[in-house]
Structures are given as structure tokens and as C-alpha cells.
Amino acid sequence: MRLTLHTDYALRILMHLALAPGRLVTISEVAASFSISRNHLVKVAHELGQAGFVETMRGRGGGLRLARPPEEIAIGDVVRAMEEDFRIVECFDRDANSCCIAPACRLKRLLKEALDAWLAVLDGATLADLVERPAPLRRLLALTA
Known part of the structure; x- marks a missing residue:
């Protein structure tokens, strides 16, 4: 299983917000x-807002913040919301x-079990x-406490 950069960036944004x-x-x-390019993050942040993970405030003095406490944001939910599909094969x-x-293949069931375990x-x-x-x-992100 491989996550898209879109999902990777979504997780990074959420981690940054949780640290602030x-x-x-x-x-x-x-x-x-x-x-990372700001342009890449704009779309990701917008989708995180639509999915209910972040609140977005526009205009001067605007920005992002978590919509829920970090303890209430399951990583599996974020991955499902950000990934377009899970068609491994x-x-x-x-x-x-x-x-x-396909009608006789057992690989599909095995891969489905693996995907379900990964998401679990x-x-x-x-x-x-x-x-x-x-x-x-x-420290690595040069953030103050």
C-alpha cells in the first residue's frame, strides 16, 4: 500500500496544527x-476542512486550526478521506x-484482508x-512551544 502525496501532506498539516x-x-x-510548495498545500487544506478535520479562517489574520482535539482524529479516517481509492489490483x-x-482467484480475498488489517x-x-x-x-519544524 502506498499513500499519495496528497494524503502525506494532509497528515503533515494535521501534525503541524496539533503541535500549535x-x-x-x-x-x-x-x-x-x-x-513544500504552498500551492500544493492549499488544496489539501481545503479538503481537510471539507472533511471536518480542520477549521479554515479566510482573510487577514486567518489560518487553520484543528476542528477536533487530536485524540479524536483517527489516522484511518484521515487516510480514507484523503485517498481517492483503495483499488490495489x-x-x-x-x-x-x-x-x-477473477471468479476463481484467491488473491483478491488475501489482498482485501491485508488492506483491512492495514486500515485497522x-x-x-x-x-x-x-x-x-x-x-x-x-525542533525539527522550528516551532516554538
Whole structure:
């Protein structure tokens, strides 16, 4: 399983916000901390807002903040919201499946079990778990406490 950069950036934004509780964080600030293009983060931040993970405030003095406490944001929920699909192999897509062995193949079931297990691990972790030891992260991102 491989996450898209979109999801990777979403998780980074959420971690940054969790490390800055009680204040608004700008997309430019997140971009500078991670050395990522601001333009890439704008769309990701918008989708995080639509999914209910962040609150966005526009205009002068605006920015982002977590919509819920980090303990209430399951990583599995974020991944599901940000990833476009989980079609690991062709047969996961009923409409586009043209694999001739699909009716007898046991690989699909095995991969589905693996995907479910992977998501279950992510469901067992929260954003709070990712920032449990904030000091090293704050130092690496040049954030003040």
C-alpha cells in the first residue's frame, strides 16, 4: 500500500496544527516548515476542512486550526478521506475488472484482508499519538512551544 502525496501532506498539516494548539496556523507557515510548495498545500487544506478535520479562517489574520482535539482524529479516517481509492489490483474495481481468473482467484480475498488489517492499524492510532513527543518535532519544524 502506498499513500499519495496528497494524503502525506494532509497528515503533515494535521501534525503541524496539533503541535500549535490554541492558535491559527497559516498554510505558508506549514509550507515553510516542511519545505513544500504552498500551492500544493492549499488544496489539501481545503479538503481537510471539507472533511471536518480542520477549521479554515479566510482573510487577514486567518489560518487553520484543528476542528477536533487530536485524540479524536483517527489516522484511518484521515487516510480514507484523503485517498481517492483503495483499488490495489484491477479486480477491486467491479466496473473495470477484466481479469479472466477473477471468479476463481484467491488473491483478491488475501489482498482485501491485508488492506483491512492495514486500515485497522491506522484506525487504532490518533493524531495525538503522532505528536505524543512534541519536543523533537517542534525542533525539527522550528516551532516554538
